[in-house]
Amino acid sequence: MQKTLVQNRRARFDYEILERFEAGIVLKGHEVKSVKQGGAHFTGAYISISGGEAWLQHFHIAPYEHATLDGYNPEQTRKLLLHKKELFKIASALDTKGVTVIPLECGLDKGRVKIQLAIAQGKKLYDKRDTIKKRDLKRHIETSLRD
Numbered sequence: 001m002q003k004t005l006v007q008n009r010r011a012r013f014d015y016e017i018l019e020r021f022e023a024g025i026v027l028k029g030h031e032v033k034s035v036k037q038g039g040a041h042f043t044g045a046y047i048s049i050s051g052g053e054a055w056l057q058h059f060h061i062a063p064y065e066h067a068t069l070d071g072y073n074p075e076q077t078r079k080l081l082l083h084k085k086e087l088f089k090i091a092s093a094l095d096t097k098g099v100t101v102i103p104l105e106c107g108l109d110k111g112r113v114k115i116q117l118a119i120a121q122g123k124k125l126y127d128k129r130d131t132i133k134k135r136d137l138k139r140h141i142e143t144s145l146r147d
Contacts (some may be wrong), residue, residue: 001107001114005035008042011102013131015120020104021090024081025056025115030067035113039064040106047080047101047117049091054080056103056115080115093119 001022011017027035034040039062048055056078063072082090093099104116123131 001105001109001116004105004107005038005113006040006042006106008045008102008104011042011104011118011120013128014123015100015102015118016123016127017104017118017120018099019089019093019119021082021086021117021119022109023054023086023115023117025106025113026079026081027061027113030064030069031061032113033067034061034064035106036108037064042103042106045103047090047103049087049094049101052087054082054087054090054101056080059103059106080117090119098122 041060043058043060045059046057048057058075059078060075062074063069090101094101099119099121101117102120104118106113106115108114
């Protein structure tokens with residue numbers, strides 16, 4: 001991805017990333033403009049697989065301010081474009097207990113909106129505490145080096 005537009009920052013804290021994929025997303029013109037202006041967020045978004053296709057659920061795209069839309073649902077289900085091998089790999093990973101597929105970031109690649117998604121496993125509470133300790137230690141070291 002050349003330019004990142006939206007990041008799911010909470011995902012890296014809550015999940016251990018096992019494998020990453022990049023997928024296209026089916027959007028309408030006004031949705032693309034809204035995403036490029038920063039009118040999207042991943043709060044509560046997840047990926048489901050049904051009927052041999054991947055779907056992005058609850059990805060919020062705000063209505064484009066210059067579009068006249070009637071009955072627009074900002075959190076509608078959107079189709080993800082993946083190769084069959086990738087789709088099969090994701091579907092087989094979902095059969096494993098404790099594994100899920102989450103969106104990581106949304107960005108532009110050669111003018112097209114792409115979604116980076118990952119097969120992830122939920123972190124335990126002690127893993128999260130370890131992450132917080134490492135982050136605090138790194139922050140402390142950086143501030144002491146500046147002084």
